[in-house]
Amino acid sequence: MNPAAVLFDMDGTLVDSERVWGIALSELAVHAGGVLSDAARLAMVGTSMSLSMQIFRDDLGQPGRPEAPDVAWLSNRVEELFSEGLVWRPGAMELLLAVRAAGVPTALVTSTGRRLVEVALKTLGRENFDVIVCGDEVGRPKPDPEPYRTAAALLGVPIGSCVAIEDSPSGVASASAAGAAVLAVPAELELAPVDGVHLRTTLTGVDIAFLAGLLV
Structure with missing residues (x-):
């Protein structure tokens, strides 16, 4: 599933x-x-x-x-x-479009404030997200679980059946504490292995079947 x-x-x-x-x-x-x-x-x-x-x-x-x-x-x-335009991380655009093509709901869950997110959406595509949760729209930002719990609630889905994709320790902590399955792909920071968190070096090659497998 x-x-x-x-x-x-x-x-x-x-x-x-x-x-x-x-x-x-x-x-x-x-x-x-x-x-x-x-x-x-x-x-x-x-x-x-x-x-x-x-x-x-x-x-x-x-x-x-x-x-x-x-x-x-x-x-x-x-x-x-x-x-001036943002550069996609390797494999990220392909994965996002594949998830949308599969009809799976998506959320953008970020520590960045709404004002700057609106600019970033010119690159990301507003139409690619059913829900957007910004850092200045929650009472307790990452690493607190509130942002991810909020996204799941807005989508009307159980957080335990969601996959969160993160790159930072605070984001991984937030998604894990919320109860999502977590795929971690480090960018600026190395990530130490954490029980229940799936580590990859890139999103290249990740597809919806791979994400589904993280829930098993």
């Missing part, structure tokens, strides 16, 4: 947007009079905007730096970069 739904993360899973975030964050650090460390940047992958900004301030040694102006600056810059 096919999954009841396939729940896709966005940044680093469907599109190579983590690289874009890295560019914008490095530029913001220079704007703030500092340099963002590689360790801090990697620690931000898959996290909420609030947590990312906390890591950013701590890394720059500016814990009292106001958050709102930095979020506005960063959002504007990322929007500019997203508008």
Whole structure:
């Protein structure tokens, strides 16, 4: 049997947007009079905007730096970069289209805010998702299970019959805690083996039959 739904993360899973975030964050650090460390940047992958900004301030040694102006600056810059077009991750577009062709419901479940997701959808295709859950539309973002539970509830399907596809530790933790079967394809960060999580190096070659097999 096919999954009841396939729940896709966005940044680093469907599109190579983590690289874009890295560019914008490095530029913001220079704007703030500092340099963002590689360790801090990697620690931000898959996290909420609030947590990312906390890591950013701590890394720059500016814990009292106001958050709102930095979020506005960063959002504007990322929007500019997203508008130039996003690059699909290997195999991601093919898998998404195959899932749609099979008639399986899909959701986009991302830590990114709605404003930037709307820009990314120009690449991803709004028509490819039945439900979109953004990071600023949930009370508790990833790694909390709320985003994935919300997506399944909106689709009207049991989360335990869904497959979630993720690339980051926080996303994997969110989907696993929600009760979905999880396919993890790391991008920026290495992922340690976790019981019940299926690891692959790429989405190339993954099809709906493979996803169905994860539920067995």
